Amino acid sequence: MISWGVFHWKHAPFESPPKLLPQCRKSPLERAGVSHNLGRTTEHVSGDVGLSAGHGLSDAKKGLLLAAPPGLYAVLLLAVPLGAVLLLSFWSQDFLTLDRTFTLKNYREAFTEPLYMLLLGRSLLIAGAVTIATVVLAFPIAYFVSFYVRPERKSLWIFLITIPFWTSYLIRVFLWKVILGYNGVLNSSLQGLGIIEEPLTFILYNANAVVITLAHAFAPFAILPIFVALEKIDRSLLEASRDLGEGKFRTFTRVTLPLAMPGVVAAILIVFIPTIGDYVTPRLVGGPDGLMIANMIQTQFLKLNNAPLGAALAVIAMLSVSLISLGIVLATMRWMKGGK
Amino acid sequence: MKPLISLSGLTKSFGDVEVLKGIEAEIGEGEFFSLLGPSGCGKTTLLRIIAGFETPTSGALLLGGQNMAGVPANKRPTNMVFQSYAVFPHLSVAQNVGFGLRRSGLSQTEKGKKIEEALGMVGLAGYGGRAAHALSGGQRQRVALARALILEPKVLLLDEPLSALDKKLREQMQSELRRLQRQVGITFILVTHDQEEALIMSDRIAVMFDGQIAQLAAPQELYRRPVSRRVGDFIGVMNFLPADGRLEEGRDIVLDIAGLGRTVVEQDQCPAGFVNGSGAVGVRPESLQILFEGEQARGEVAKGEVAEVIYYGDMTYYEIALPGAPERLTVSMKNRAGRPVLERGVAARLEWDASSLIYFPA
Incomplete structure (x- = not known):
């Protein structure tokens, strides 16, 4: 569940509408040759600005795009609190203040x-x-x-x-x-x-x-x-x-x-x-x-x-x-x- | 033929719908018997009654002289190959085939040997360890067959077992099923809507329409002497021409056939029993001949025109329009060397013989 959320969070920014990327400038990813497909999409869309953002994306990417919002939501409401709890469990309470040194005392x-x-x-x-x-x-x-x-x-x-x-x-x-x-x-x-x-x-x-x-x-x-x-x-x-x-x-x-x-x-x-x-x-x-x-x-x-x-x-x-x-x-x- | 199954006065209703209307038949030991008919004719219901999945509304089913009323499916000496094959997806091939051996009293090694034998019989030797859900349709069918035959039933019931296979595989399985049946020597009852399949495989065929057996006969008899126009139409291709018939000297039947003229046929060419008046004459495409140039007529000749040509490679089917005939006649001709394929629109001489006609009084 957690890893699922993180996975989508990591990918979500890549799925931002490609037509917003100026044609002349290549994203860092494209320069690294990671997203060949996305690069082609950029060129294709630049000639026809009216096309929707999802047009020309592969099915897998469309799927990620669809899953990105709930993925983000899951990260914010699940992974982050979970991480906070995990972190908190290694700290200790010193009367009214939190002692943030790592300890296994609670366990x-x-x-x-x-x-x-x-x-x-x-x-x-x-x-x-x-x-x-x-x-x-x-x-x-x-x-x-x-x-x-x-x-x-x-x-x-x-x-x-x-x-x-x-x-x-x-x-x-x-x-x-x-x-x-x-x-x-x-x-x-x-x-x-x-x-x-x-x-x-x-x-x-x-x-x-x-x-x-x-x-x-x-x-x-x-x-x-x-x-x-x-x-x-x-x-x-x-x-x-x-x-x-x-x-x-x-x-x-x-x-x-x-x-x-x-x-x-x-x-x-x-x-x-x-x-x-x-x-x-x-x-x-x-x-x-x-x-x-x-x-x-x-x-x-x-x-x-x-x-x-x-x-x-x-x-x-x-x-x-x-x-x-x-x-x-x-x-x-x-x-x-x-x-x- | 020693009867193994006898059906008498069998009826079955689902609510208001009468699916079977008094089935009378005897099925012999070691016979390959087919129930043939269009969908909804009750053939599958009849098979399911024999298997014990349905109870007849009235009538009796005897199996090996024993009344099967009240005997549940799991206590009957019958096994079934289902249309969907019903291979257990959670079990391996060997576990599927050995499913019914639980109470056989055999040891594990004996069971293993028997399962391997059964798999070998259906051409799946060595497949025992495979997962059933990973098999192809043809393989699943073989597993279903092995699973049923391993129990050595008195009767094997096959519910449209070949309908889901592609043509090549179906033809292969047809001859294989026939071979298997001869090998194991038990009664096979096959339900099918495919008349060709029934003709190829069966010793005898019961043609069913609307919950009744229209004709029960061996394939050749069924093809040559259909008792009704409907049976003739269902089995193979048959041409029909309107005709008037009357008895002459109480012996022969004189027919006035539209397009062919007057002729005399014998009483046994009217299998349904003769009635004075109008009716129809049926004739198979291969009983008609087109006379090519230079060929001598031996029978009677009608003149017409080629209306359609359907070329099959080894055969050519012609549709011939005869003056005076309301429908075109289909004629099948073998494509022998030196014999031309006629073109549409040319005149054709059609040779026919009174002995190949069947008369169906209306």
Whole structure:
């Protein structure tokens, strides 16, 4: 992501409209013989000033030109803050001033203080649980829509699945509080039905509540990629499997699931990566046992006024996510290659 | 012929649409059987019923004397080569071919040997390790064939297997499929809309129109004695001329043919059964001859004019306009040495023979 942004940023100035370059003067690049094509464009355009800037550019350059503005945007809003955080993590806080000498003190503290490692471990655990719960619950829904819903109704179903997104994330989290609370919808219904005597307490203000709330919030993000992967499966492959003697279950495990794996992996990553860094949900429904690493980062930055330590924690969390995601991608790639 | 499959009173409806309207047929053991017809005639539905992917609305399907009602596709002794080949893209060639061997009880080495044998049979020896998605269309087809044949089914079902291949490859696969069928000796049922393909490959052909079998016969019989004008028109090229027919002495049929005049034909030249009145006479292009200069007529002769010349290299097709005939007649002539190719507009003498005519009462 970062390198992608930098790549476009580096190229973007080269894509400035060539007709603006005076014919007599050659750009440094052209002199170096780097952009032969651009040179020709300059000559061509000089005879016909009215031509648009993109005319005569190769497809690759047109593509770069198109991608340049979002690339620039990504650099400014992603790479620069990221660099700042990285830099900050190697500085230290000296009461009210920043000490800008390079130090690994923050990392040492982050790795030695048990609380931080506990929070990181809990974040990974919760994110893992959310991911598993979301993907396992999303798969049957995606499967149902792809295989059992009439083709002309599919877009309606997908549309219905996105309905929870019509309201703000915050409101949805608050609603879960209403549902899961001590005198909440769930508890009073179960009590009213005589199923439980005392209200259930393990469903709010702990890690369970975080998992429930996040799994619901990310469900559509998991359903969509899995649905797309299932849609792409040629139905005659499933008939071929049946024809070759396999029943419904084996056809699923030998054909449908392996072919849906790209969608499942996408769903896993889409859910896992943002979940680790979530701090709104743990803050609102997590209680003391449900707090995650992002809450600690926020605390360090805003309350304890120790931005460098917060930055170091953020970098560590980011690296953990990157490594785990990479591991997931590599593992599935190997599995798909050597798969049965 | 020992019947292996028997279809009786088979019908199939999708909603209000009746796709099959009472199919009656018997398909023999070791036979190369083709279902031929234009698209939408129900031939693929019939094949899918035999495979077990569709259930008939009514009627019975017996396979080897056993009623197949309620037997799912994975429990039937049939295997199919799909139109799209349906080669599993996530598996290697060997894994594709060995897909159905999971419950065969064979050891890994036995399976490997069997897979290699099957690949050799379809001309893909040594391809086992390749990724299936990297194969060409022709190779994919061979993988699909090997994958089906390795299970030694009683019946191999082929759903328009050659329609996606280019002409050269298609012709090569036609003779190869025929060779394979003789080699393994099992029943092949081929669905095709290509009449030439059906004629080349089949022992018997069922021509289907609108959910019904119009004629079920061997290729030669089908070509020479089509039971209806529609079948004659669908198989190869056939010229049609309006004609009036009546029975003479209860035996021969006297025909008054537009453009050709009066002639007498025998009863078996009217395969659909004779009815007094008007109808049409059909005649194949190769049954008509153009008499070149100096050639003696052996049959009857009609005089006309060359209206169109289509030169094919080995053959020339002429369209001859006959006075009194509403449509031009297509005549095919072999381009022998010393025989000129006539030009448009010249007069032509057309030789014909009453024994090559087929009469279709309206």
